[in-house]
Amino acid sequence: MTSHAPRDDISTNHGAAGGPDSATAPKGLMPRLLHMLARALASRGFDGIARYGNALGALLWHCLPGRRRLAVRAIADHLGVSQQEATRIARQSFAHNARSFLEVLLVGQFGFEQTGARLIIDNPDLLRRLAEGDRPVVATTAHLGAWEFMSSLMGQWHLDRPRMVVVRRNSNRTLNDFIFAMRGARGLQVVDHRNAVFTVLKGLKRNGCVGFLVDHNCRRDEAIFLPFLGETAAVNMGPALLAVRAEAEVWPAFMIREGDCYRLYIDEPLDTATLDGDRNDKVEAVSRFYTQAVERAVRAHPEQWFWMHKRWKTRPKQDD
Template identity: 30%
Template sequence: MPAEESQPIRLRHRLEAAALGGLLRLLRALPARTRYALAGRVGEWARHMDRRHARVARESLALRYGEETADQKVREVFRELGHLAGEMALLERLSPQELQSMVTAVEGREHLEATTADPRGVLILSVHGGNWELLAQNLPHYGLNPLHVVYRPLDNPLLEDRLRACRERHGVHAIDRRRSSREVLEALRRGETVAMLMDQHLRDSTRIWLPFLGEPVRVPTTFARFAKKSGCLVLPAFMVREGAERFRLVFLPTIEPDRFGDDEDGIRDLTAETVAAMEAGIALAPAQWFWVHRRWRSEPRALLPDQRQPPWSGSVRP
């Protein structure tokens, strides 16, 4: 644990870790459907306690789907976050066979096979939707191995160590986003797989304005630059919740970076292509996307003309 941490912070981290450990043990002891129903109910209740994130979600949902249904959609978003939390209790104990048994359908398998047959490395593009941790831990069992995941470490080092160990059980190597460039490129040039979630606000010096879910937003070009420098295929992949601990694994058509120019126009076009792929992934189950994140930061908020939102879906009940 870092020496510069104060005693109150260390105490808080220990209490958080102990509370989470107790909650995970309780959830693991419950039958699957009970665990699923309870986690969803707790998620719905949490929107009343976490008013700041509920407000963030409501603003974006009301803008896209109208004021009349915004409150109900916020409730469904928090329910799915509850389901996500309940599923996390299982990841420390699942065997590879149990992990794969949670995936009841695979769509776009031909796109997966195109990448595993290619000697180049693979860049997995995904979003904070469905269960992205379960997605990462499943991918090595589908031939995408070794797999590296670029992520932001948790603030609590005790929880961070626990999550890292959980990932490594299934062959996932974590790369700290703050020091990722060299490690990502080296892995891709060795023909390995790197997964990145690119749907959130990132402090990147090379961001460009693009529409995302109908609203202008600054998008980092980091992903496109990795793809161009390495020359690897891009494979969009998403894990969509279908029921109580049951998921659909979806692969969308690969993106070939060589189709785009090597100049800044090419980087912009490739970045726009990745944004479109992320939008398609979110559209599979909009209720399961991480609406509580403050992705759009421009004021006043407004959609671009003639922008249509994906039909609302993805709210799963027991």
């Protein structure tokens, strides 16, 4: 397995946040308990989190029969595999997603300084292009593999520029504040999607980098309907619209688990400044671009995607 050392032109931000301990001391009993539990789990390191994640995934597999059936059916229908193979993939998916849930506790311990050890850069030339570029960047990824660690790497990217990720807010404020703190452990600004437009555009105008998860279902008023894994799906067009308005480059990237290591895949970017047509044409082209990138990644690593999600819930109307 080939590994690559990090380049000097990628800021590694050593000694930034080191984990849950470095977050601002929370107030209130429940927040304090959450942070104490996070510190205890994070102290087990990557191997411990992997073991706990696998155990949690097995527990969820047995305790969530509805989601289990949903995942198996979605895999069989959209990948065209047998029921037995769909069940195998679904069971692995539960374990991978449980690990993803716990890996948010390790965001502060992961970064480019681990290249060649725990982190493998699949295409270092593309990463070099990204690091040396002077354009605004919209980074798109999915609930695939160790996607929480994308926050680690984005937090280290060009410390002199805005670095942020747009996420959906959790309805539980205590849990939401905790997750925001964990994701921001390496300096990444975590932005609530409901108040994102002005903040994101301001950051992109300063040649910043903004990350989005683009594989989840969304409301009809947020959606453009496009093919995804053989079925029409509601694709969030917000990242595409912001990228077009800022004339940003769109870079799909995914963090895939390989045993004890994590492999960063980066796709060739799309330069929105080169697109033809009106704004609607450009937004559709960008939405299609990152949706196809997600589909390729899911087909390559189906066991690491979030199949228990109701991805095709929002259905198009006749005029969509």
